[in-house]
Amino acid sequence: MRILVVEDDPGIASGLCSNLRQRGYAADVCDSVASAWSALRAEYFDAVLLDLGLADGDGSELLRRLRLSAPTSGTATAIAPLPDPSTPVLIVTARDQVHQRIAGLDQGADDYLTKPFDVDELDARLRALLRRAAGRASPTIRYGEIEADPAARTVRLSGKLIDMSPREFSVLLVLLEARGRVLSRQQIEERLYNWQSSIDSNAIEVHIHHLRRKLGSSCILTMRGVGYFMPWENPA
Structure with missing residues (x-):
């Protein structure tokens, strides 16, 4: 954020x-x-x-x-x-x-x-x-079997703690808060990096690849030529 x-x-x-x-x-x-x-x-x-x-x-x-x-x-x-x-x-x-x-x-x-x-x-x-x-009252974000805790910066899948880098967690949080909406790579970068940050051209793609491997390939979808999104309801 x-x-x-x-x-x-x-x-x-x-x-x-x-x-x-x-x-x-x-x-x-x-x-x-x-x-x-x-x-x-x-x-x-x-x-x-x-x-x-x-x-x-x-x-x-x-x-x-x-x-x-x-x-x-x-x-x-x-x-x-x-x-x-x-x-x-x-x-x-x-x-x-x-x-x-x-x-x-x-x-x-x-x-x-x-x-x-x-x-x-x-x-x-x-x-x-x-x-x-974001329009939610709960301190944690639930999405199917995924539960993210912004305060502790932890993610659980079916109750199991998932090892995740700080940047991977940030990307996941951005997509969870925007679920149902497609975000371009630039929009995701704007929410994650400050003016002094040096950003690799494929950084977002790499983080999303890791998230799919850890949480399931269907949790983050690609709209080709537009960006990435998490469906309003987790299809998993």
């Missing part, structure tokens, strides 16, 4: 990204309202961690613009796409007064966390945001 960290303190931003990457997220940093808005217009992010006190303005302005945006129709008149207004936003700020927390939530934030905070709590709140965004 890919996270945009909007934070203008280099030390805090670096620490956040390091911790997020250790937990399996792809994390990118923007240090201003303007750069964050450009990033959201240009690329896909599963969630945003938003500081409020930024050098070129208040983070609440970015939140307001995001919530008021609407996806473009893809016509030739569109200058650039607009971000998904439903993208989950977790405010992470030193503003800890009750009225400030209320204002942030009323402006459209999905959650509000004050600094300093425990990174494990941040991770749990992110998982909850992503779970709600």
